[in-house]
Amino acid sequence: MDRRLFGWRIASEIPLPELPPWTGAGPSESDDRPADITIRRGPVPARFAEIRVERPLFTISADGQMRIDVKGHHVFLVHDGREVVVDTGTPDDADCHTYLLGPVLGALCHQRGEVILHAAVLRFGDAAVAFCGQSGAGKSTLAATLLARGHRMLADDVTVLRRAAGGTQAWPAYPRMRLWQDAASRSAIDTSTLDRCVFDIEKFVVPVDPAFDTTPLPLAALVHLDRCDDPADEALIPLKGLKAAGQLRDNLYRAGMAYAMERTTPLLQATARLAAGIPRHLIARRHIDDGAAERLADRIEAAIGA
Known part of the structure; x- marks a missing residue:
């Protein structure tokens, strides 16, 4: 098939x-x-x-x-x-x-010649929001939290971005997410029957078929997950212009491959155009503790709309 x-x-x-x-x-x-x-x-x-x-x-x-x-x-x-x-x-x-x-x-x-973003992507109303950050930043944990609140998933790890009428679209990947054991435990997900992503690490492949969205959607916001030392400093900070384009550029998936292929100039030009088509670019500063994902989900829903 x-x-x-x-x-x-x-x-x-x-x-x-x-x-x-x-x-x-x-x-x-x-x-x-x-x-x-x-x-x-x-x-x-x-x-x-x-x-x-x-x-x-x-x-x-x-x-x-x-x-x-x-x-x-x-x-x-x-x-x-x-x-x-x-x-x-x-x-x-x-x-x-x-x-x-x-x-x-x-x-x-x-x-x-595609632009591929390293991000978890969730549906908010008639649009999508992409959550990016370094490995271990909590993308999948936040995605699991938003899924539990009824949002649908377009991608857990990577999505392709393309220009469309009116802005930048995020394309669905596949109905699977990858969770570390501690994140799965916090989300009450039983991993005993799940495949590991790689045989010798405790990261598991979690099917999300009923909550998977197959429709390419306009990207309403790109949210970069960052850390802070004090919960009182948690905030959503807007970015514009070159800083917004830089945020997107820094979260391209395997960009080193494109640079090695001598595709640097077209990739960066396409990235700048796509960044301009995303209405909101945000830094999400949050303290890392057991309630961090829930607090950030509250902030995102308030800012973007549930």
């Missing part, structure tokens, strides 16, 4: 149950449209004959192919934003899917 991601039709030899099924491109397009991206099993060269860029995680060949090597356990070849070759002995395990929907997805997006 073909799958859908960011509006693309994906044909994969590796089952990807995380992704919604492909049900057609829309009322004006035929369901027999060819796949935008194919994923297949196959051999990946141990080393390119001609190397343009070499980094710890990835290597780029002279003709632009990217080889992604995850500690020799999973190896991927990403070509032209259209094909992924998977060379691994366990292509169907949770590890493989984590990397396919992580670094490999980032490489595909950058090869296709």
Whole structure:
């Protein structure tokens, strides 16, 4: 069964149950449209004959192919934003899917010239709000809190941003979120039957299918999660102009891949245009304690509208 991601039709030899099924491109397009991206099993060269860029995680060949090597356990070849070759002995395990929907997805997006944001995205009324921040900043914990309040999720980790009439749109990813054990416990989520994102860490894949929103939505706000030492200093601080564009730029997903592909200028130009299409850019300063996510959810709902 073909799958859908960011509006693309994906044909994969590796089952990807995380992704919604492909049900057609829309009322004006035929369901027999060819796949935008194919994923297949196959051999990946141990080393390119001609190397343009070499980094710890990835290597780029002279003709632009990217080889992604995850500690020799999973190896991927990403070509032209259209094909992924998977060379691994366990292509169907949770590890493989984590990397396919992580670094490999980032490489595909950058090869296709997309802008991909590292953020959790929730629906507020007829629009979306993206929550970004460094790893461990609490994006998924806040997302779980907002889901419990009845908001719907477009993305837990990454979303593609595209220009649309009237502003910037966030595109749905897939109906899964990833929670550390402590965050799952605070949200009363039983992890005993859940897959781990990576086999040796306590971070779990949590299905959110009933609360997943499949509609691209205008992005009403981009909220950057930051910390403060005192709960009395918690606040939402607006940003404008270059600072707002910088906030978006700093939270691009795997931007180093795009820079290594020599796509720096078009990526930064596209990022500036997209930032200008987002009405509100906010810094959310909060103290880290057990009630932080609930307090921030209250502030966000008051500022954006529940």
